[in-house]
Amino acid sequence: MSTEDPEALLDEARKWWTTSIVDIHPGEIAMRGYPIEQLIGRITFPEMIWLMLMGELPTRAKAQLLEAALVSSVDHGPQAPSIAIARMAATCGPGLNGAMASAINVLDDVHGGAGQQCMEIYYEVEAEAGADGDLAKAAATVVARRKEQGLKYFPGFGHRFHPLDPRAPRLLQLVSEAADRGETSGRFAVIGAAVEDALSQGRAKRIPMNIDGATAVVYCELGLPTELGRGVFILSRSVGILAHAWEQTQQGGRIKGPQAKFLNYTYDGPARRDLPEPDQRG
Amino acid sequence: MSTEDPEALLDEARKWWTTSIVDIHPGEIAMRGYPIEQLIGRITFPEMIWLMLMGELPTRAKAQLLEAALVSSVDHGPQAPSIAIARMAATCGPGLNGAMASAINVLDDVHGGAGQQCMEIYYEVEAEAGADGDLAKAAATVVARRKEQGLKYFPGFGHRFHPLDPRAPRLLQLVSEAADRGETSGRFAVIGAAVEDALSQGRAKRIPMNIDGATAVVYCELGLPTELGRGVFILSRSVGILAHAWEQTQQGGRIKGPQAKFLNYTYDGPARRDLPEPDQRG
Amino acid sequence: MSTEDPEALLDEARKWWTTSIVDIHPGEIAMRGYPIEQLIGRITFPEMIWLMLMGELPTRAKAQLLEAALVSSVDHGPQAPSIAIARMAATCGPGLNGAMASAINVLDDVHGGAGQQCMEIYYEVEAEAGADGDLAKAAATVVARRKEQGLKYFPGFGHRFHPLDPRAPRLLQLVSEAADRGETSGRFAVIGAAVEDALSQGRAKRIPMNIDGATAVVYCELGLPTELGRGVFILSRSVGILAHAWEQTQQGGRIKGPQAKFLNYTYDGPARRDLPEPDQRG
């Protein structure tokens, strides 16, 4: 590199991190081009989330759908591993940031990925149908294809606990009302219903859309990339994670384990044995 | 434990996790007593944050101050370690949850604690002044005390980069307007200004309140415990962390290091040496 | 559940966590059946790692191969995102545990998965060859198959920085010596060489095995499941992560960013613009 122009190298070094999100100069901060002091107090938090993630401001109507989805997913109780982790962590010494990090970290494919996976299915149905296609038929095709591929847990539908998840119909109602007002297409509400039909076909009992299926409808209506479906879910669930970490902090507890001490755990390994000499091992 | 009543033990086991945040039954979810379907679409996301953290709903006016603070702190660019960590992590394989966790984790006392520490100072000024006391005098007393205690970086005031942080005056203006409308006391805006006066006393140049000092004014006006000052800051900064992790994902990159490869790093350790035999070590 | 026997429920609750790793009673701790006081001072740390992960003690010879692999992977400098993250985190306030967590978290598929992926390939070659088969032919088949599947970065071979990774031949030498002494089969050293041949076929320059390819040889010789290849790598790299977090702590620094402040970063987003009224957005 000794022959290279140092000015050029400096310029390259300055480009190592390049962003279109935020521009900062002494006394100036702009998000996506908007001076921060114009945004504070004039846009809502969900609008800021949208601006940061998508690059442009949403319509008020779309921001309200995003807001409803953010409100809907904040918490599902301490039996969820993410919440239990936040609460246990809060008794081990780190600040709320550490408790939140350990918890948010587990919102991965299995615990936090259903919404994202459901969005992939909805988008696949839309692509399958084509611009003027038959959504019901496309949904049936996609559901059949996924089952053939061995999909075991169909993301967004059914719930181990709720016969009907009370969050889903309320979110769908909001999408439907927005569609009636022409604020959104409503296309993914139709797709979601078609997937539910296809899944429930031939069963005595329907497999109803759950919260992940309903937020996926909202996020697809809003045109979010699927990865951001999970991202926005994490922003929402972070609220519950923080609330539980904080409640646990107030309740106290030191090095709190997962269940009552007297329950302990069960050992099913080898019986007591003596350490063999080195040449008797392996 | 064999002599204990199994019913009593079961009951105790059920109380291991106890919460007043969320109540869940088949088909029912309620946050702080409110059925979730009543909340979705009718309260804002900042109102939900407040309800979850504080247990009751805020007034609209207070929720709007919280919203302004949430909007103000989302991002301060990729030179912040939290943002750089999110971006690097995004090139290493984990999903957005993992990138967010590694980043949020470092919003600890030094990188994420200034707002919380500033709230402690404001509350200390208030306590020092007493109900009818002189806030200016109390601020001077507290500032002097903290300096005596060896406080080196006074949280919430001054900025290594911005001569005047553009977010601070805007937030203070919103507090002031809300106080004029009787929606909040305005007491902590006075305290914040008094601390700035006390800090700037005898200096050629004022040490202006920064974003942490201004959000601390808002959070103290809202009556948040200091720990939640950090908690709410994390909810806000998580938006920037997510946005940068996602932008980096779209830019691509694999195992992206902290700076341009040709800059590399500097080694200042021992020169090359041969491994001594075991008895020559230590 | 009210009709269920409380004793049965308690018993079920006690089985929620079941492990064959560790058995603990007042005054007694046994790992895999061995009383801990027999292990301390009589087995090596790599032997303890093996016992914990695999359930039985290894031969001394196998433990020494594991030890060599653990020694080989501890660090590759601060340009690695994991190390840079540990160092930045150390300037943000959390203890060494937090800095280590943020760093270890990014040892995911891309940054920490090459060894595991390479083991999968070696095991696939072995399965392809069958018990008495031709390893060279099997390696060629597997390499061709992986390329057809679109594998872009062949894990375990080639290095962006080292023409020849000095760790790989040394590890292979140890495997070879152990095989000569009959302490291990040497089969995966042959497979690794065959994969290198297949990859280098028809190229002017060989694509030499790197550290991930060499540790994969060791871990396959030892019969580790592929996931534990990553697990053991993490145990090794954790040492470097800790060392760098600690060195940074001693160097000091507060909220240390990824590169020199004057390099800053580049903004390539929208030019300054004014916030439109709500009805002009979206």
Place this chain on the structure above:
Amino acid sequence: MSTEDPEALLDEARKWWTTSIVDIHPGEIAMRGYPIEQLIGRITFPEMIWLMLMGELPTRAKAQLLEAALVSSVDHGPQAPSIAIARMAATCGPGLNGAMASAINVLDDVHGGAGQQCMEIYYEVEAEAGADGDLAKAAATVVARRKEQGLKYFPGFGHRFHPLDPRAPRLLQLVSEAADRGETSGRFAVIGAAVEDALSQGRAKRIPMNIDGATAVVYCELGLPTELGRGVFILSRSVGILAHAWEQTQQGGRIKGPQAKFLNYTYDGPARRDLPEPDQRG
């Protein structure tokens, strides 16, 4: 900066990350000056840990004490929050790296800090005694001082579960034997015993040294800084964390909560209530 010499700036940029741990050039890697290929197969993993953390190689005898301490602390079962977190995380989707990160993160002041805190006390006793001082008297002074300061949980002594922690006497025996051979001073074994005496003074039952108190004796004998006491503990406990995450992976489970589903949790918040209109809130 435009007037500055670009060469000088480049040089400064290259020094942003400076380390004495590892030196890397194409085809060359050296740790603390030692070529990596000389270390692999010739030093033990604990020796490598020491070299990385302390900068020089230990004597074999000191490395063996470190090894014994590393072996002793690997695991204390799934009721420890760190282990439970690792196991729950393993059912949520992330790889072993993510499960380990969420778990290691909670080895903070309360859950992972006792050894470090105990080392601080031992070093304080040593400083109190001075070079030729009376260790018993110094221990009594320090114990009294700490109690006056309100220390509630005396780190390193007593155990909520074990009347006598079986790991402690075994470690102390190894220190004692090494001291008899002149391999270490044995001074901190005396200090540890003196602290135990001082703590137990006037009590019917002694408060025996636990694993944290015993590893603190070892780490002080080895001259580790207190922070590294925690660091080395984390390296040890990471083995148990990995083993449990892996065992849970093999057991299966999806989104596994902290305790049996039928135990659920207890809600003690407000009864059901209807959302008030906005002007009735707060």
